[in-house]
Amino acid sequence: MSEASDDYPVDTVAHAWLVKMRGENPDAHRGEFDAWLSASPDHKAAYERITKKLAASAILKSSPRHGTAQTEQRSGRRRAGRRWLSAGAVIAAAAVVLLAFGAGGAPLSGPLGDGALTARAAEPLVTRRGEIRSFRFADGSTAVLDTDSRLEVSFAQAARRLRLAKGRVRLSVTKNERPLRVEAGDGIVTAEDAAFDIGFEENGALSVTMLRGEADIRFGGAPERAQTLPSGRFVTYDPGGKEQPPAASPRQQDSREWPSGWANYRSVRLDQLIAETNRYAAKPIVIDDARTAGLEASGRFRISQPETVAERLAQLFDLEITKRADGTHLRQR
Incomplete structure (x- = not known):
């Protein structure tokens, strides 16, 4: 089940x-x-x-x-x-x-009164490595914050503003006369009555995936660099704000299910799968040889549980698995 x-x-x-x-x-x-x-x-x-x-x-x-x-x-x-x-x-x-x-099964450390932690104005929302947490804002909008992420909140009568300092968030935005404005680096995403993912990498790259409704995206305050992203579309920008061509990256393949801690892959190299899984790991999974790194897998993996992923890969590919002080190692037998 x-x-x-x-x-x-x-x-x-x-x-x-x-x-x-x-x-x-x-x-x-x-x-x-x-x-x-x-x-x-x-x-x-x-x-x-x-x-x-x-x-x-x-x-x-x-x-x-x-x-x-x-x-x-x-x-x-x-x-x-x-x-x-x-x-x-x-x-x-x-x-x-x-x-x-609490999406993804991660325990929520806070009051259970309304099902998700309530986020207040000017309160930063933070997850530690391995956590996926859910929050609800005063206007009814919700946020699911991925592992190792930080979202800064500023809700007032005149405006609804968020700033994604790092990581990834899924937002479900209620209809309101004040559109929700989300800043991530030099990028600004504005939406109302919509659901979407925003990811902000350490190198400044920005990605947006629309799940419902539409959003306006612009960079650096320049109107000529704005676009409207409709439902079902995905876009990514490099640190300079230049739109990148579509690519079947591991992050894109699992975009629908990450709040539950799962990832679906049509085809993914083991080193890419491990890199995604290690975002949730207290101790990393380490691939010890190039041959193992280049193997390809497909299927559904619960990447929020790194040890389970390592054990499953060892079974699928008949790999040797060894737990050491610096992490869980995988290699050819």
């Missing part, structure tokens, strides 16, 4: 979201729900699956044999018991949402 977190199956979390989104105030949770739904294709499939099951149970409930006619013949005490059970189920399902919304 696909997992939504380390603790709860994805169908359980999908059921909890269904309860919340059919509750009294679904709009209050819209941003969080959209971020969870877009984090992985498994999430969308699970939600559709649970919705169909609910529809089927509604048909059964209205049938003469199993439905309300039979229910109404039972005692008032039994009906009261069911009402209490229903309320308890809702509370339990909501609790699952609160615990599971």
Whole structure:
């Protein structure tokens, strides 16, 4: 079964979201729900699956044999018991949402009150190596911050501004009369009612992937260097702000699923896969020989769990795996 977190199956979390989104105030949770739904294709499939099951149970409930006619013949005490059970189920399902919304299964060190940590104005959001964390802003927008990243927040009545100092973030932006402005180096991304990823490398390279809606992107304040990026498009700029031609880089292949800690690759060299995985590693995976580095793999890897990746690669390619003080080493037997 696909997992939504380390603790709860994805169908359980999908059921909890269904309860919340059919509750009294679904709009209050819209941003969080959209971020969870877009984090992985498994999430969308699970939600559709649970919705169909609910529809089927509604048909059964209205049938003469199993439905309300039979229910109404039972005692008032039994009906009261069911009402209490229903309320308890809702509370339990909501609790699952609160615990599971930490995308990628990384533990959230903070209050669980609303499912994601609340980000306040001028508060920097930071993740350590190996962490993937979720935050919600006062306007309902959400951010999923990748490992070893820093996002600076400045929300006021006149403007909504963020600055990505390093790393990667997935933003789900609510519709608002104040568009959200995200700065990363000399690049500025402006959007509203949209979902997108922004990555900012140490060398100053900037990448943007649109998942929903559109965004305006410009560099250095020059209007002639602006463009509008529609849904489904990806763009990357070098440190000087020059747009780079499309390339099937490892980062692009896993762009949809990274908030859940997973990466899908059609084909990737082991040294590239290891480089991505090491972004989450306390101790790195080390490839000891060129032949191993040049091997190619395909499939789905949970790169947020480096030791699991190393063990899987050792099994796939019959590699020798050795754990040392400086990291986990892979080499030909």
